[in-house]
Amino acid sequence: MMRGQIVGWTGGVLWMSAVIAMAAPLDCTVEWQRRIALDAAVAGSVSAVKVILSQRVAKGAVLVTLDPVPLQLAMKRVNAKEEVLAAQVADHHEALVRSQQLYAEGSLSGVALAEAVAAARQSELAHRRVVLKRERIGHRLALTEVRAPFDAIVIDLHIDLGQYVNPKAFRRPLLTLAAVDRYVAVLALPVVRLGDVALGQRLKVVTHDGPREGTVVWKALEPSVAQTTGTPALYAVHVQFQSEGQVLRVGTSCRVLVP
Template structure:
């Protein structure tokens, strides 16, 4: 008797419950909001490639620089002298080749008229080939000298901000003993927001997925940039990894690494 009266009620409850369960299973997971910190997208550490003396450091930390701007200049006297000598060698090579070509032309004319033997023509051809080789060698030496001269200056590889300066005017630099970069530059058009997540959270995302970053109270559009491969620590809940999102920053603002931000992951 009791079974007959409760069965319809139970069946009705099941019918009403099924749509609710379907809605819950179809609902997307809520976005994850985590705290993170800012990092440079990347940083260029500039060092001297040759021994020398610092003539002048032209920048200070926090200074904005344009791509190609000179940051530091080494003493250039020796490099300039080598470049001048290389240029003079090229000039001598040009003159020598011109003389060899004229001599070959004259010898060819005499040979065609039957006035000289073939051996003399071959000698003239050989001298012209040697002059060509000497000129090419001189040009190669000039290119190498020009590169060495260029290397006496450290230039900004991109628009950015100077984040470190470890050299001063008059410092003696040995290329094999540079423990720290002379100057370091980081781009300012984009920044990273780094958060720490467990492996369960990490595997939900792929580079390029949209995200949001709240910087100093202002929301910014962002996207997942990279996923950590090695754990930074092991917690009771499991391994913890780095997840980086990237966003654009404005030229008129100075964002610094280690500032705290809020990151919203889809």
Template sequence: MMQRGLIALFLLLSVAEARALVELKGWLEWVQEVEMRVLENGVVDEVAVSAGQHVKKGDLLLRMDQREARANVLEARARLARARVEGEQAQRELIRSQELFDRGLIAIEELKDAELKQIAAVAEEEAAKAVEASRAVALEHTELLAPFDGIVVARHVWNGAVIYKTLQQKPLIVIAPDDRMLARALVTANVLRGVKPGQPAKVTINGTAREGQVYSLGVQSVRVELEGAVYYLDIVFERRNGELLRPSETVQILLP
């Protein structure tokens, strides 16, 4: 009798545990998407990637025609070099004027003029440095580089396209990190109340389960159904090496 009682208790606990688990159907999403746009007007010289291509941080995605930007950098460098020469000359004139003033050969007004010229030369050199830095930034803006390791989600530009920075309705390139993915499900408010961010969860893809955790809980409802409002519930998990996952693939989510 005692053995039967223990077996019955075990079965009751197993049933209770099974009932505590929440099984959900969901789909895959990127953790985030970054829309890439250029910051300068110009003509596209090279698009180095295609949709579905994996990239490393710093890889070239797109390059605009750089001839004008490079010419502006060279002009700024020449201005800076000229300003440095004039600054050195003004410094020498100031030293010479100070020596002549100390010997009583020139008036104080001439020494003050030399000081003002040296100050103006220093200011001109600093302004030339600022122009060179600005032109260098403008040159950098003619390229789009991958901000992180990831995958090219979309490409909306081709070689020879004329781009105006104020008229870019679509992003030129969309990139997403693919080392992690989201499993997203629609749930009711009652389910959300029993879930906490960081809580462990399991995601099953093509019959293979992997560990994940609750990433975010929906705040605003997606829509309202007969059963009530439904919200997004996101589970994040690591992508395995060599694994090819795409958004909208169906998955199973298990919450303890």
């Protein structure tokens, strides 16, 4: 055999070995990494819808606003009542101080002093109840603004201006968000292949527009696909990856390269 033939044959063997050693592609499906349905936490009429479908929103951005006027009026009433009760607390405190002085001088009976103490305590309790009520109203006022809990994209919207919403009523959520640029490739593996991947392992995810680096973030402990006679049980494996600036269609096929 000539030297050139030997070199060519050796190179071919090495190339075939490299091909055999390459990662094996496994079929998978693209899913959202994080998805959440948002609803109003308080009842009220929708006064503003500030997003549209497929819009990207930053964490903390106001998405939907409910009419705050009823709660604002309630806040004014409770503030006025709190001022009155605060003045009463001050008056009862002064009266209690005088009663204690008179009692020390022997000019006031113990029964009268006890009545002054009770009146002061009752006024303080009434004032505290109003303060707590004001805090609750303030909390409810803040909830009239539905905000994005994380950087997201709006994938579903079921709300109209003027619509009355009640969190206690059974209905569809106001809107649904998905974490922006973050996806998972969902594999379905038989138990004999689960050992091929480990949590935290870096794998290549190949979508229709190219490869991306991914990380194994979840391995199911129970079968994710119902087992039929003669077929092995399949377990879900999630490989998280990012697609910066490029929205992928959930449910489309992809591949994960497993060594």
